[in-house]
Amino acid sequence: FVFNILCIGETGLGKSTLMDSLFNTNFESTPSTHNLPNVKLKAHTYELQESNVQLKLTLVETVGYGDQINKEDSFKSIVDYIDTQFEYYLQEELKVKRLLSTYHDTRVHTCLYFICPTGHGLKSIDLVCMKKLDTKVNVIPIIAKADTISKSELQKFKTKIITELRSNGVEIYECPTEDETVADVNSNMNSHVPFAVVGSTDFAKVANKMVRARQYPWGTVQVENESHCDFVKLREMLIRTNMEDLREKTHDKHYELYRKMRLEQ
Amino acid sequence: FVFNILCIGETGLGKSTLMDSLFNTNFESTPSTHNLPNVKLKAHTYELQESNVQLKLTLVETVGYGDQINKEDSFKSIVDYIDTQFEYYLQEELKVKRLLSTYHDTRVHTCLYFICPTGHGLKSIDLVCMKKLDTKVNVIPIIAKADTISKSELQKFKTKIITELRSNGVEIYECPTEDETVADVNSNMNSHVPFAVVGSTDFAKVANKMVRARQYPWGTVQVENESHCDFVKLREMLIRTNMEDLREKTHDKHYELYRKMRLEQ
Numbered sequence: 001f002v003f004n005i006l007c008i009g010e011t012g013l014g015k016s017t018l019m020d021s022l023f024n025t026n027f028e029s030t031p032s033t034h035n036l037p038n039v040k041l042k043a044h045t046y047e048l049q050e051s052n053v054q055l056k057l058t059l060v061e062t063v064g065y066g067d068q069i070n071k072e073d074s075f076k077s078i079v080d081y082i083d084t085q086f087e088y089y090l091q092e093e094l095k096v097k098r099l100l101s102t103y104h105d106t107r108v109h110t111c112l113y114f115i116c117p118t119g120h121g122l123k124s125i126d127l128v129c130m131k132k133l134d135t136k137v138n139v140i141p142i143i144a145k146a147d148t149i150s151k152s153e154l155q156k157f158k159t160k161i162i163t164e165l166r167s168n169g170v171e172i173y174e175c176p177t178e179d180e181t182v183a184d185v186n187s188n189m190n191s192h193v194p195f196a197v198v199g200s201t202d203f204a205k206v207a208n209k210m211v212r213a214r215q216y217p218w219g220t221v222q223v224e225n226e227s228h229c230d231f232v233k234l235r236e237m238l239i240r241t242n243m244e245d246l247r248e249k250t251h252d253k254h255y256e257l258y259r260k261m262r263l264e265q
Numbered sequence: 266f267v268f269n270i271l272c273i274g275e276t277g278l279g280k281s282t283l284m285d286s287l288f289n290t291n292f293e294s295t296p297s298t299h300n301l302p303n304v305k306l307k308a309h310t311y312e313l314q315e316s317n318v319q320l321k322l323t324l325v326e327t328v329g330y331g332d333q334i335n336k337e338d339s340f341k342s343i344v345d346y347i348d349t350q351f352e353y354y355l356q357e358e359l360k361v362k363r364l365l366s367t368y369h370d371t372r373v374h375t376c377l378y379f380i381c382p383t384g385h386g387l388k389s390i391d392l393v394c395m396k397k398l399d400t401k402v403n404v405i406p407i408i409a410k411a412d413t414i415s416k417s418e419l420q421k422f423k424t425k426i427i428t429e430l431r432s433n434g435v436e437i438y439e440c441p442t443e444d445e446t447v448a449d450v451n452s453n454m455n456s457h458v459p460f461a462v463v464g465s466t467d468f469a470k471v472a473n474k475m476v477r478a479r480q481y482p483w484g485t486v487q488v489e490n491e492s493h494c495d496f497v498k499l500r501e502m503l504i505r506t507n508m509e510d511l512r513e514k515t516h517d518k519h520y521e522l523y524r525k526m527r528l529e530q
């Protein structure tokens with residue numbers, strides 16, 4: 001089982017922390033600095049056991065995204081990375097003697113776009129970036145560090161984001177609802193997008209159990225408490241219910257479009 | 266009593282909310298959008314009663330700071346604004362028949378620079394901007410939306426910021442410690458910089474009193490609770506202990522430098 005996730009977001013938005021939380025592990029990662037001259041991507045591949053399945057997970061994270069004073073080239077390295085993985089697959093597919101079944105597929109199955117929890121809406125860089133990526137990868141926007149936003153502000157913020165995405169023609173990933181067995185669960189998930197997530201590498205004792213949490217003087221945010229944030233929904237959507245659909249859409253929709261445009265050149 | 270504050274920071278960092286909290290009032294302000302093509306400044310002047318003194322307060326806020334994909338011109342409008350106020354004063358000062366005692370002084374007495382609570386350090390734009398302003402205005406860096414940062418992360422973050430400011434030669438405002446009557450209070454204040462602040466336009470009932478607070482499902486952040494954030498220290502430093510020193514340094518140090526460079530041209 002291969003699964004590849006690309007995380008895009010400004011430095012310090014909790015990308016590494018969220019990945020550790022989602023996969024319940026401590027991925028090796030050196031904390032990023034804010035002063036890279038251009039956006040880099042760092043990719044790591046890990047072998048994990050997830051729901052009794054052997055998972056070959058590749059996590060790709062942007063480094064320095066949004067930090068430059070001039071952000072015009074922020075997208076180039078991201079788009080290049082996605083296209084390069086399509087290109088490798090295409091080259092393998094076009095071989096006379098090929099081994100697609102054992103080929104290590106590095107195509108990006110989903111892009112988690114981390115939105116800054118300003119409360120006001122999307123930034124220009126968010127809209128421009130997601131618009132460049134929506135025909136190349138399944139885009140899932142998430143509100144990072146959602147413990148910054150109170151319940152009353154959150155619904156307004158989510159509505160504003162969805163409105164801005166729609167009015168700018170940005171296509172985001174939607175969980176499939178044709179299959180009756182998952183239709184209800186999936187349309188419920190779709191109604192909560194963008195998921196407001198909180199991640200943590202720390203644990204706290206709550207009701208005699210050690211749970212992932214962020215402790216503040218005024219209270220403890222429990223990552224897996226659904227009345228605190230949408231972390232559980234994101235994990236459900238990403239890893240449990242829709243991993244197969246994300247891989248299929250990458251192959252049948254995004255890769256096909258790349259291949260068609262590439263072979264028409 | 267005239268006092269002029271310039272607030273610089275990205276959209277959604279809580280600038281208007283903090284001003285409402287500091288002066289315990291509801292300043293008229295339309296929420297900002299993220300898509301201005303360049304940075305604007307909006308200034309409002311208010312008549313307030315503060316600690317039994319009639320205060321003519323001018324609040325200047327950046328609009329659209331840090332939102333542009335290319336941030337190179339972000340500083341120009343800010344520097345121009347500060348210099349323009351010095352220029353108006355200089356023109357009045359140079360008049361033969363002048364009325365300095367009734368002149369409405371619009372020179373910026375302090376610049377509150379709002380730092381994004383990433384936990385990682387300053388962004389390039391923060392360093393470049395504060396470096397451009399430190400010889401023109403009293404710069405007070407503050408960590409915005411400090412309820413995003415846990416106690417254990419906060420000290421590391423503050424240390425990182427101070428280190429980066431020092432290694433980049435950025436001069437920030439320091440409360441005066443020569444006067445024995447305020448030396449202790451002021452050096453204690455200086456040791457807490459950058460102040461980690463939380464603001465709120467909402468109130469909650471705590472111990473039978475209505476206090477400014479942000480309510481979350483996991484707890485209530487009390488703006489004026491000193492174990493929750495440094496809001497009280499900022500208010501103390503700005504409005505109660507050092508307002509006079511901020512005005513004096515603006516006149517004796519920053520304005521004099523402007524005047525000297527201007528008259529040498």
Ligand SMILES: Nc1nc2c(ncn2[C@@H]2O[C@H](COP(=O)(O)OP(=O)(O)O)[C@@H](O)[C@H]2O)c(=O)[nH]1
Binds near residue numbers: 010031145384
């Ligand atoms: N308030 C809050 N802070 C978080 C959250 N996740 C991570 N952090 C903190 O934010 C800082 C940056 O996190 P990190 O995962 O290194 O961000 P990255 O640069 O995007 O990989 C660290 O101090 C984390 O403890 C969250 O959900 N909420």
Ligand SMILES: Nc1nc2c(ncn2[C@@H]2O[C@H](COP(=O)(O)OP(=O)(O)O)[C@@H](O)[C@H]2O)c(=O)[nH]1
Binds near residue numbers: 120147411412462
């Ligand atoms: N977590 C947190 N949110 C805040 C704080 N202050 C303001 N906000 C929220 O952040 C959003 C933007 O605040 P606003 O004052 O309009 O920011 P401005 O654009 O910088 O003027 C609003 O939803 C506020 O309720 C704070 O101290 N902490």
